Amino acid sequence: MCRWVAWCGAQIYLEEVISKPEHSLIIQSREAHSCKTAINADGVGVAWYDGRPDPGLYKNVHPAWSDPNLRQIVRQVRSGLFMAHVRASTGTATSYNNCHPFAVGRWAFMHNGMVGGFDALRKRIDQRIPDHLYLDRRGATDSEALLLMALGAGMEERPVAAMADAVAEAEALSRAHGTTPHMRFAGCWSDGQRVYAARCASDDHAPTLFYRQRPEGTLVVSEPLEGLPEDWTPLPANRALVVSREGIEVMEFGARALAAG
Template identity: 60%
Template sequence: MCRWVAWLGKPVFMEDLISRPEHSLIHQSRDAHCCKTAINADGVGVAWYGARPEPGIYKDTRPAWSDPNLLQIARQIAAPVFLAHVRASTGSATSYNNCHPFAVGRWSFMHNGMVGGFGKLRRRAEMGIDEDIYAHRYGATDSEAVFLTALGLGLDASPLDAMAHAVRQLEGMAAEIGATPGMRFTSCWSDGHTLYAARYASDAFAPSMYYQRSAEGTLIVSEPLDSDGGSWTEVPPNTAVIATQADFSVVPFMSDVATPNVVAQGEMPRTLSVTGA
C-alpha cells in the first residue's frame, strides 16, 4: 500500500509536511505504521497548484528518502494546495508513469489501495475509459484507470458522484471474476480549489485516512504525521471529506451510486457541515 498527504489552506512550504514532521511522508516511506507494508519505496510524487489552473508535477522512481531533488523542491515551493504520495506497488512496474499523483487538465489524483484482480481485468477496465480521455493513459496502474474512468463519468460536473461511479464500475469487474477484495480505495483528488478525499473498501479493511483542521487550513493524510495522534480525526469507512478555503464537510461515499446524480458545473454536492477539530 501507499502513503500520502494533502493540504489546502494558506500557502505553506511543502517541506513542512513532506520532510519536517516527526513522522513525515518521507519517514513513512521507510517506516509506515498504519498499513500492511511499512516500506513505500516504489516512487514518489507531488502535485501543487500556484498561479496556473493546472498543477505542477514532480515524480521520481527513487525512494523518497533518497531523492535530493524532492527535498529541494519541497524546501523552495510554497503552495495553497498540494498532494504528495509515496508508492508501494501492488503489481505494476516501478516507473515514472506509474507514480502518483496523476494529472489531467486541472485535476490531480492519488490513491492508496487496489482493484482486486486488476491484472486479469485490465483490458476490460481500459475499455471503460472514455475514448477522448484514454490518450492520458500513460501508465499501467489500477489507480490511474480509476481516475481516468471518473473523468469520463463527469468528474468536472460532479466530483464525488463521478468518482463513486468509477469505483463501483471497477469493483463490479473485480466481483465478476471472483477477486477479493474487490476494491480498497483511500484516495484524494483536487481541481486546485477543492480537496476531495474518500475512504472505502469492499471488505472491512478500508485503508486508513485522517484529517486535521486549523486556522491555517485542512490537512488530510493516510496516517498521522506525529506519534501521539491526539489532534487527528479518523475518517470513517464509506465516507468522503470535502475541503475548500472557506468550508469543510464530511459526507457519505458509495452509499448509493446505482444511478448518476450529476450536478451543475461548479455546484457543490449537498454536504453535512462539520465543526471542531
C-alpha cells in the same frame, strides 16, 4: 500499500508537510505505521497548484528517502494546495508513468488501495475509459484508470459522485472477474480549488484516512504526521471529505451499489 498527504489552506512551504514533521511523508516511505507494508519505496510524487489552473508535477522512481531533488523542491516551493505520495506497488512496474499523483487538465489524483485481480481486469477496465480520455492513459495502474473513469463519469460537474461511480464500477468488474479483496480505496483528488478524499472497501478493511484542521488550513493524510492520535480525526468508511479554504464537509461516498456477477 501507499502513503500520501494533502494540504489546503494558506501558502506554506511544501517541506512543512512532506519532510519536516516527526512522522513526515519521507519518513513514512521507509517506516509507515498504519498499513501492512512499512516500506513505500516504488516512487514518489508531488502535485502543487500556484498561478496556473493545472498542477505542477514532480515524480521520481527512487525512494523518497534517497531523493535529494525532492528535498530541494519541497524546501523552495510554496503552495496553498498540494498533494504528495509515496508508492508501494501492488503489481505494476516501478516507472515514472506509474508514480502518483496523476494529472489530467486541472485535476490531480492519488490513491492508496487496490482493485482485486487487476491484472486479469486491465483490458475490461481500460474499455470503461472514454476514447477522448484514453490518450491520457500514460501508465498501467488501476489508480490512473480510476481517475480517467471518474472524469468520464462527469467529475467536472460531480466530483464526489463521479469518483464513487468509478470505484463502484471497478469493484463490480472485480466481483465478476477478479479476486478478493475486490476493492480497497483511500483516494484524494483536487481541481486546484478544493481537496476531495474518500475511503471505502468491499470488506471491513478500508485503508486509513485522517484529517486535521489548523488555523491556517487543513491536512488530509493516510496516517498522522505528528502529535497524538487524538489530534487527528479518522474519516469513517464510505464517507468523502471535501476541503476548501473556508472549511470542510463530510458526505456519503459510494451510495450506488452495482450488482455482482
